[in-house]
Amino acid sequence: MPETYPQEIIDDLVDDNLDWDQLHDMMSDYKDTDRFLKIRHALQERVEWDDPIVLPYADHLYVVAKPNDRMVIKCDCGHEFCEHDENWKLEALINVRDSEADYQELYPENMHPHPDYMELREYFCPGCKTLLEVNNVMPGYPIIHEFEPDIETFYNEWIEEPIPTASG
């Protein structure tokens, strides 16, 4: 039996249209071998720009192919952050919650971190102002580069597919 789902199911996963029973089955059952290609296809159909998606990078963010073999990190609103192997957070907007008042907008009194010990760093897309990541760190902590996918190994060795390029 082929371990795969119809494209429509993956489209529904992307569009948040699956009910819990379907999701539960997907969790407990097989992992489909062609999921990546189907999800990439579904996402490519839904973005409003033409750059080929190389891979989904984080919620709202993609690694996309650009001319001259470049790959950049791009938001679904169209904002481009940086080269794919750089830390997109360095190009984002930031708001730091580091006072009792800042915390108490989100959490009741006594149910939030102590501002001397921990701050919340909120990273927004400069384009659409979507909140893309929140880091809770000690004050003074360097900005973390969370994810560096090995795109070459993934495409060349794991799925044996060509890496999408801007021309093709």
Next chain:
Amino acid sequence: MSTIEQTEGEERRKEVQREKEKVAQKRNRGEGIGWNGQTLREQMAELEDRTKATDHYGGLTELPLKEEDPIRYEQMFSQLRGGLVTARETSKEVAATPIVEQEGELCYGLFTPEGDSIAVSTGIIVHIHTMSEAIKYMINHDYEESPGIEPGDVFVNNDPHIGDVHPCDVMTLIPIFHEGELIAWAGGVTHVIDTGAIGPGSMNVSQASRFGDGAHYSARKIGEDFELYNSWEKDYVDKTRTPDFLKLDERTRMTGCLMIRHVVKDMIEEYGVENYKELAREAVEDGRRGFRKRIKKTMMPGTYRGVSFVDALYEGQDNLTREYADENHIMHAPSELHVREDGTFQVSFEGANKWGWHPYNCTPAAIQGGIWVMLTQTVIPNETVNDGAYYACDFHLPVGSWANTQNTETAHAYAWHFLVSAWAPLWQHLSRGYFSRGFWEEINAGNANTSNWLQGGGIDQFGKLHAVNSFESACEGTGGQYVKDGEPYAAAIWNPEGDMGDAEVWEMTEPLPFLGRAAKPNTGGPGRRTGGSGFESLRTVKDVSRWLLYEMGNGYMTSDSGLFGGYPAATGYILNANDTDLEERFEQQEDYPQHDLDPESGAFEAAIEGDITRRPEGISTPKQFDDYGLYLNYLRGGPGVGDPLERDPEDVVDDIHDGFMLPRYAERVYGVVVEQVDEDAKHNSATAGEYAVDEAATRERREAMRGERAERAQPVSEWLKEERERIQEERDLIDDVKKTYASSMRLSDHFGEFFRSFWELPEDFEFTLSEKAEQSLKFRFDSGTRPKWDNHTMGHETWLNVEDEPYVPYTWTDRSIKDLSGPEGTFGRRGRAGDD
């Protein structure tokens, strides 16, 4: 004892005598108890050599049993697995504590003679790997020679430095023989209620070192011919406040181990010993391959990084055992996962700070066991679950850090506080990989800080010395998933079968009647998908004498992290009351507090007179409570996923109705404008009132909030400039924070280099610390190491840097992951894995 039981016991004794005679004959021939006449140590060395030479477990490049007769292979494996689950389900009925009977805090494993797990039961399976370490310790420290490993022997261990998370997890191990050969080990663990630490409860928090952690039974033989030594039975009962409970727990473990022995014996009879041996080896190799295959199918190769923290505040606490322990600690856990081309994992905690004078330190067994349970429950739930996954992972745990103290002076009674907090980023690593591959149904922001721990003891309602350890904490909110909210009050990561337990059952063993139990609002992290809600129980104290209680959990720091714009869960706090008027309120049938749903409302304080303590810390040391005192047990929520402004407004209203969120946060956090349409309506929660969304106002408010974000935020480049100056000038950084950085920088040159280069600090930059902080670091660094193992296993190589540290690149300073591709570039000494 029934006639049947007597007959079975007699049969078992006769069988053991027969087996012992065969072992004696082998000894007389100069042979060991291993296979083909080898000693156990020789057998393990050979297995390690073969594994290293071929990068296949025991040199198994093929799996003939599985490949030639897959149905029989699966039948045999399922038979073992079924036997282990049955042993657990049956034996837990022997136990008396709700910890084991209700919460299911026990598990069983079946191991190869060399101590690698073949199959596991359900339950708190973190201990599968810790038992593995304990068996390997006995082998590598020549237990075959002394005290001897014989048919019918019974061993106990609860020493974290040998193989355990913390001393309250007591394990029983029995060797299983066939025709004079050791063919397997059966092992079981229960979480016992009191280990005789300096304070009552299984995980006391006031001690600075091992010497206050409770009794340690370090891989001891405690019986033979399946009978416990008289000396053991007379010994341990005085080393606990709850001897009867420990006695029953021990019988639970013995029952389970003997049931597993039966299963193995039956299998040998049915399939033959050679097939059993082949299955044992192949199952581990199969587990290793299954892990790698699953990773290549669902994850993305590359490097994942994160960091987590948790607080352990002791400055000014009462009842500390050492003056120098009167200080605050912060756990710093940089977490790096490298998924190699071949699908194996490399997990590194390089940069972790020094261990401390608190009972939250960890040993490698605890870290590896903990991460193993998380991986088996998340990455490979459908694959063969055993130590094969361990063979597909390398762990770098810096010696001298909280993650690998290599010092038997350190305390470990509640190692979970750091352990659970430290693996929070691992969830995120996995989730980032799943996101990229499109397996969105698997994405999960993380797990709750598994607290509060209600513990204590004294003279109980029956007039007896007693200790309590509420395991309501086995039931926390889980992390938000990409496709749905986290589960409210559902589980704890260390026990996939966790449960809050029946209040009535807790009341039978604890003199702490429940005044209320409810979902606790605003505990789950906000997000498009919220973290699962925590809950709270308000307990009073009744019919006690010299009764102590204390709290344990995070307070000043949230240890989990939100994902993709979701927020971390709320932190803990402490709420107690003593000298209350609760008795009078009962007599006069007046209102009394049942909850603390809204800590800002003043409702609790309005409903009770007394000496009330409300403070934002999460840890307290044992303090006396008298009858009608009050204690809030607040169990945490999970972290959220995604931007809260993307949450469906109707879900926000459900959050209010379900008691997961106080109404005033709907607009503040989610931009959802709600109005109360009915003041008295009741939902299935402690929240009163019916709310409805104002859709137009919500659209407007959300749009405005996006604008406010833009006004409030600044480009990271600008912020970095300001922040760099702040660090360079050490402005607005408290001593506890600077001490934590200094500790990591002294322990790890890599982290020091990373920190200095990121903030463009001089090469010789060091934080200016107070005299007290300097002394604290000096005392701890001067303590050096006191390792427990004389002879390490090959599996320890990745963290064992006692003499010659393996090269571990710190990629936080080097973005070129190509330099990391493959084991050669990482842990050097391990060979590259072959194709499966």
